[in-house]
Amino acid sequence: MAEFNSAEHSHRRYNPLSGEWILVSPHRSKRPWQGQQEKTAADVRPAYDPTCYLCPGNTRANGAVNPAYEGTFVFDNDFAALVPDVPAGSINVGGLLRAEAESGVGRVICFSPRHDLTLPEMATSAIRRVVDVWIDEYTTLGSHPDINYVQIFENKGQAMGASNPHPHGQIWAQRTVPVEPAKETVQQAAYFAEHGRSLLTDYLAIEVKEQTRVVLENEHFVVVVPYWAVWPFETLLVPRRHVQDITQLTDAEKDALADILRQLTIRYDNLFEISFPYSAGLHQRPTDGQAHESWHFHMHFFPPLLRSATVRKFMVGYEMLGNPQRDVTPEFAAERLRSLPAVHYKQTAK
Amino acid sequence: MAEFNSAEHSHRRYNPLSGEWILVSPHRSKRPWQGQQEKTAADVRPAYDPTCYLCPGNTRANGAVNPAYEGTFVFDNDFAALVPDVPAGSINVGGLLRAEAESGVGRVICFSPRHDLTLPEMATSAIRRVVDVWIDEYTTLGSHPDINYVQIFENKGQAMGASNPHPHGQIWAQRTVPVEPAKETVQQAAYFAEHGRSLLTDYLAIEVKEQTRVVLENEHFVVVVPYWAVWPFETLLVPRRHVQDITQLTDAEKDALADILRQLTIRYDNLFEISFPYSAGLHQRPTDGQAHESWHFHMHFFPPLLRSATVRKFMVGYEMLGNPQRDVTPEFAAERLRSLPAVHYKQTAK
Ligand SMILES: O=P(O)(O)O[C@H]1O[C@H](CO)[C@@H](O)[C@H](O)[C@H]1O
Ligand SMILES: O=P(O)(O)O[C@H]1O[C@H](CO)[C@@H](O)[C@H](O)[C@H]1O
Numbered sequence: 249m250a251e252f253n254s255a256e257h258s259h260r261r262y263n264p265l266s267g268e269w270i271l272v273s274p275h276r277s278k279r280p281w282q283g284q285q286e287k288t289a290a291d292v293r294p295a296y297d298p299t300c301y302l303c304p305g306n307t308r309a310n311g312a313v314n315p316a317y318e319g320t321f322v323f324d325n326d327f328a329a330l331v332p333d334v335p336a337g338s339i340n341v342g343g344l345l346r347a348e349a350e351s352g353v354g355r356v357i358c359f360s361p362r363h364d365l366t367l368p369e370m371a372t373s374a375i376r377r378v379v380d381v382w383i384d385e386y387t388t389l390g391s392h393p394d395i396n397y398v399q400i401f402e403n404k405g406q407a408m409g410a411s412n413p414h415p416h417g418q419i420w421a422q423r424t425v426p427v428e429p430a431k432e433t434v435q436q437a438a439y440f441a442e443h444g445r446s447l448l449t450d451y452l453a454i455e456v457k458e459q460t461r462v463v464l465e466n467e468h469f470v471v472v473v474p475y476w477a478v479w480p481f482e483t484l485l486v487p488r489r490h491v492q493d494i495t496q497l498t499d500a501e502k503d504a505l506a507d508i509l510r511q512l513t514i515r516y517d518n519l520f521e522i523s524f525p526y527s528a529g530l531h532q533r534p535t536d537g538q539a540h541e542s543w544h545f546h547m548h549f550f551p552p553l554l555r556s557a558t559v560r561k562f563m564v565g566y567e568m569l570g571n572p573q574r575d576v577t578p579e580f581a582a583e584r585l586r587s588l589p590a591v592h593y594k595q596t597a598k
Numbered sequence: 599m600a601e602f603n604s605a606e607h608s609h610r611r612y613n614p615l616s617g618e619w620i621l622v623s624p625h626r627s628k629r630p631w632q633g634q635q636e637k638t639a640a641d642v643r644p645a646y647d648p649t650c651y652l653c654p655g656n657t658r659a660n661g662a663v664n665p666a667y668e669g670t671f672v673f674d675n676d677f678a679a680l681v682p683d684v685p686a687g688s689i690n691v692g693g694l695l696r697a698e699a700e701s702g703v704g705r706v707i708c709f710s711p712r713h714d715l716t717l718p719e720m721a722t723s724a725i726r727r728v729v730d731v732w733i734d735e736y737t738t739l740g741s742h743p744d745i746n747y748v749q750i751f752e753n754k755g756q757a758m759g760a761s762n763p764h765p766h767g768q769i770w771a772q773r774t775v776p777v778e779p780a781k782e783t784v785q786q787a788a789y790f791a792e793h794g795r796s797l798l799t800d801y802l803a804i805e806v807k808e809q810t811r812v813v814l815e816n817e818h819f820v821v822v823v824p825y826w827a828v829w830p831f832e833t834l835l836v837p838r839r840h841v842q843d844i845t846q847l848t849d850a851e852k853d854a855l856a857d858i859l860r861q862l863t864i865r866y867d868n869l870f871e872i873s874f875p876y877s878a879g880l881h882q883r884p885t886d887g888q889a890h891e892s893w894h895f896h897m898h899f900f901p902p903l904l905r906s907a908t909v910r911k912f913m914v915g916y917e918m919l920g921n922p923q924r925d926v927t928p929e930f931a932a933e934r935l936r937s938l939p940a941v942h943y944k945q946t947a948k
Binding site: 249268426 | 696922
């Protein structure tokens with residue numbers, strides 16, 4: 249029989265950040281598709297939409313009126329999943345029915361007053377303002393004694409459940425550390441204890457040397473399709489310097505973060521020449537007062553599209569009951585993303 | 599402040615089968631929705647579709663011709679994610695790039711020759727034939743020395759990525775135990791070691807006593823919305839008797855399984871009076887030759903719909919980066935499912 253070749257043969261890959269495995273089936277991208285096609289609404293929106301509850305000057309569902317903001321605008325989510333005033337309490341029936349009250353805060357961050365923009369169409373300086381808001385919010389929320397984890401994220405596009413197309417992100421901050429960052433805490437701590445360096449420092453060194461999965465690099469950040477990527481065009485954005493959270497970034501690093509976010513999201517939009525849907529978010533050290541020296545701040549991008557603007561990857565039956573599975577290799581995805589133009593397709597279209 | 603009330607206040611619940619937590623936000627079902635609405639294609643299909651590669655007598659993509667089958671029909675998936683002939687091999691770069699060849703088999707099970715049916719519209723005797731196929735396949739595949747886990751599942755509906763509406767399920771069987779059943783193996787073994795009874799035996803006893811989350815019961819099976827349900831109308835189907843896999847079921851239990859599958863899927867279709875999408879699957883002991891005495895066979899149903907036939911629950915930003923989150927309580931969902939008619943809505947429509 250031929251030798252094992254990960255570009256051709258089905259295999260499992262290990263995610264050292266989560267400690268879990270995924271299944272890769274490189275040969276499978278040829279199967280026929282009679283299933284769901286996404287709608288690709290021609291993405292034409294007005295700069296201001298009088299019915300949008302995120303546009304400047306508009307009234308929200310709870311009667312609050314948005315200011316005539318010019319950069320970013322942050323407010324408490326009117327329909328937050330996490331609220332501060334939850335009476336403490338817990339339930340435990342035989343160790344099998346277990347619940348605990350959970351308190352927290354939900355915030356909404358409008359990235360721009362312009363209803364018709366998204367990150368890749370914004371100027372780097374405007375994205376830098378978003379980075380500054382993330383830093384402010386992480387600092388303020390995280391300093392509260394009842395907030396031990398701050399999850400900053402963006403759901404972009406209808407395919408990712410965004411309930412409004414106005415460019416915005418969210419923050420869910422809470423008392424306990426959620427499952428995914430808790431796994432990363434354990435895995436990073438174990439690695440750091442053994443090697444004295446952060447897991448992502450060593451991982452980046454390998455990726456920068458191999459280059460096969462690198463999508464973008466600037467002076468301070470690297471974007472790769474991680475070796476263990478689950479979503480077809482999933483990426484991981486990592487600072488070259490080992491910092492635990494975004495408050496530690498220097499001014500130059502903050503600019504570099506804005507720059508690489510713009511570059512990455514432009515590549516994404518250029519992939520299928522649509523406003524590319526994804527969920528993305530920051531993973532940083534818990535704000536529980538511990539040092540978490542092993543934590544290495546990073547961002548995940550999870551885009552659902554697979555073959556075209558209309559065919560998505562479904563994480564369903566096998567994936568829900570077994571483990572995640574992907575059809576194209578991370579190396580193939582990185583190669584495709586890397587080869588895309590650096591200029592947004594709307595700019596080059598006449 | 600009021601006392602903690604899990605029907606009102608946000609809280610976390612613990613899943614003892616996986617060892618992970620989920621966030622429950624009972625107050626959140628009121629948020630406005632300007633996001634994606636599912637298409638609800640009026641589900642009218644011919645009994646036979648000449649273009650369907652699963653209908654009897656039709657030719658598949660690889661040239662094979664389906665027999666004129668009358669009950670069920672099982673064949674090797676023409677585009678399987680897992681294939682038997684993978685050369686052994688592995689990769690390990692610094693413990694950070696790790697891969698292993700993975701072999702296995704993909705099977706497709708047509709539930710019925712009728713293109714226009716689904717489980718809830720089939721006779722109990724026809725569903726019983728599907729149960730028998732599951733038993734046969736689990737036995738045959740599982741006896742192969744290179745197959746240590748057999749995942750039987752169904753993706754139903756476009757919303758769950760089903761690539762063809764013909765009623766069918768799949769089997770992915772493989773060398774290693776996937777992540778989810780591996781977690782359940784650890785959790786069930788720990789519980790059994792401590793209590794000398796299976797985790798699900800003790801859990802069922804609590805649920806049958808409390809009744810709040812019970813959706814259906816027959817002599818041999820119970821369906822509950824589990825205390826830790828993630829999806830809005832998620833259910834767990836459990837045999838009253840502690841068996842490790844379906845091959846151990848008695849004839850009466852097999853009939854009872856067919857009966858409760860029919861009853862459950864009828865309730866699902868009746869919920870929004872549509873052909874209700876879900877991914878469902880069996881979790882059974884690994885076929886690695888070990889006894890796995892602690893394993894208690896069960897089925898999970900993961901349906902994506904939340905408020906109506908057109909509004910689904912998205913497991914996106916926070917859920918991908920933090921942990922699963924739900925908006926309505928499991929108790930509310932159970933109450934809704936329980937109150938639905940036992941007769942399929944298409945039968946009662948004139
Ligand atoms: O095998 P199918 O029906 O073509 O494909 C469907 O089920 C598979 C197993 O859950 C998933 O990996 C695919 O994303 C989904 O579209
Ligand atoms: O908060 P939104 O945008 O209304 O809602 C969206 O993001 C949330 C956080 O990922 C999810 O829980 C919702 O299912 C999704 O529709």
